[in-house]
Amino acid sequence: MRFCTLASGSKANVALVEIGSTRILIDCGLGPRTLAKRLAEAGVAPASIDAVVVTHEHIDHVKGLAQAVARWGWPVVATEGTLAGARDVPVERHVSLAYGRSWTIGACTVELVAVPHDAAQPAAVVVTSTRSGARLGLATDLGEVSDMLSAAFERLDFLVLESNHCEMMLRDGPYPPFLQARIASGTGHLSNRQTGTLLQRVAHKGLRQVMLAHLSQQNNEPAVAMAAATAVLKGTGFRGTLGCAAQDVVTRLGARSGGQMEMAL
16 A cells, blocks of 8 residues: 655645555545646556545535546545535536445445534545555544544554644634634644544554644644654654655655655654
8 A cells, every 4th residue: 555645735635545556536626737747746647546535525625626527537435415515526426425334446445434524524534455454544624533533543554644733823823713713623623732632542553654634834834743743652652654744745755755744753
């Protein structure tokens, strides 16, 4: 299993997961031209993508979805509520997947897990290799850590996890009070502290990589998020690689990418 992010943050979100010859995207927040360019940087042709899994219908996750599906014909896997909000995607491309059910394509299975976020029917994603059993979990838009998500993310090999904001930077930053309240709410985004709570629950010695994602460019910094996560992970069995996904470049841990920040624990 290999994965990378093509974009991660408030402007656009796309992740790529490869298992053997099977390739899926998680979210499609980039327009087709930029998406094709980032995929080329990752060594992948758009026509080779087998499906796109959509976590929820917010614009930074679906901005390029309808155009990409029209151009490359990908099936779109999501909850019924998310599919209803993903306008202009033909119904014949829909693959409705209920929470807790699994869908298999090629060498992987996909499962969606309910998360608290201010969208219709948002989800975290677990991708499992049918051959090796390797598991990747991705959760990038949620306001709090639930027992359900913690259970779903047990014994992962790879984890992509939101670390959106530093609580102090959000409180003292430029956002108006209503927006600060929305971000910090139980249906908003995870702070570095909340991310640490989930890391404490799911970190183990078999977890190979943790990628912090969806960092706010206004209310967080990679060094701040990394320091908070490192402090938590040192108290667990985790001995893998920790890194931060970037907004505007491809990020693959263990490989050089512009703006990437990582360390081995």
